[in-house]
Amino acid sequence: xxxxxxxxxxxxxxxxxxxxxxxxxxxxxxxxxxxxxxxxxxxxxxxxxxxxxxxxxxxxxxxxxxxxxxxxxxxxxxxxxxxxxxxxxxxxxxxxxxxxxxxxxxxxxx
Amino acid sequence: xxxxxxxxxxxxxxxxxxxxxxxxxxxxxxxxxxxxxxxxxxxxxxxxxxxxxxxxxxxxxxxxxxxxxxxxxxxxxxxxxxxxxxxxxxxxxxxxxxxxxxxxxxxxxxxxxxxxxx
Numbered sequence: 001x002x003x004x005x006x007x008x009x010x011x012x013x014x015x016x017x018x019x020x021x022x023x024x025x026x027x028x029x030x031x032x033x034x035x036x037x038x039x040x041x042x043x044x045x046x047x048x049x050x051x052x053x054x055x056x057x058x059x060x061x062x063x064x065x066x067x068x069x070x071x072x073x074x075x076x077x078x079x080x081x082x083x084x085x086x087x088x089x090x091x092x093x094x095x096x097x098x099x100x101x102x103x104x105x106x107x108x109x110x
Numbered sequence: 111x112x113x114x115x116x117x118x119x120x121x122x123x124x125x126x127x128x129x130x131x132x133x134x135x136x137x138x139x140x141x142x143x144x145x146x147x148x149x150x151x152x153x154x155x156x157x158x159x160x161x162x163x164x165x166x167x168x169x170x171x172x173x174x175x176x177x178x179x180x181x182x183x184x185x186x187x188x189x190x191x192x193x194x195x196x197x198x199x200x201x202x203x204x205x206x207x208x209x210x211x212x213x214x215x216x217x218x219x220x221x222x223x224x225x226x227x228x
Contacts, residue, residue, distance in 0.1 A: 009151075043220075043221045045219065057143065086153065086154070096142070097144070097159060098217065100153040102153045103153055
């Protein structure tokens with residue numbers, strides 16, 4: 001069965017420190033992975049997807065099929081990055097059904 | 111950008127009553143809408159996928175007779191929690207996605223509806 005694991009519930013760092021939010025997945029086929037972010041009192045929104053290979057707000061994520069990981073990284077965290085981050089895997093079988101990880105709360109302190 | 115709204119944002123109902131939650135895509139046509147449920151401090155759990163004009167597809171373990179989904183138009187899907195019980199209290203979130211030919215757009219999420227069953 002497909003599964004997304006985010007092992008850390010909370011990641012607390014100081015402003016300017018590097019950040020890595022971990023995401024591992026289990027899926028036998030070619031995965032399509034996403035990172036979603038939810039800022040305080042706001043709705044969930046797409047941050048980035050692996051097929052785009054883009055950098056959004058300084059965040060990047062590389063798909064590592066060998067390690068079945070899709071960790072989210074940013075070299076220098078900012079206070080405004082504080083939010084809940086969810087890793088998601090697109091389910092196979094048509095439609096863009098998403099399987100979400102449990103989420104990691106990132107807290108960036110001044 | 112694409113906006114998805116939900117109504118109501120909060121609802122409190124008595125056990126045994128039914129509650130309807132609306133999900134609207136405000137500035138695009140959503141061929142597919144998704145309904146999620148989020149328990150406190152837990153992740154989003156996909157409940158069902160609805161396509162305009164056809165029956166919803168429910169995920170395993172989700173009672174289709176309890177969570178009625180209707181997708182009557184390209185901009186509106188409704189979730190009705192029938193005969194609600196306290197254990198149905200949760201945060202319900204919808205998302206909407208449009209497509210153009212073979213191209214799928216990303217999912218845009220609504221703000222969620224907090225349901226409390228007393």
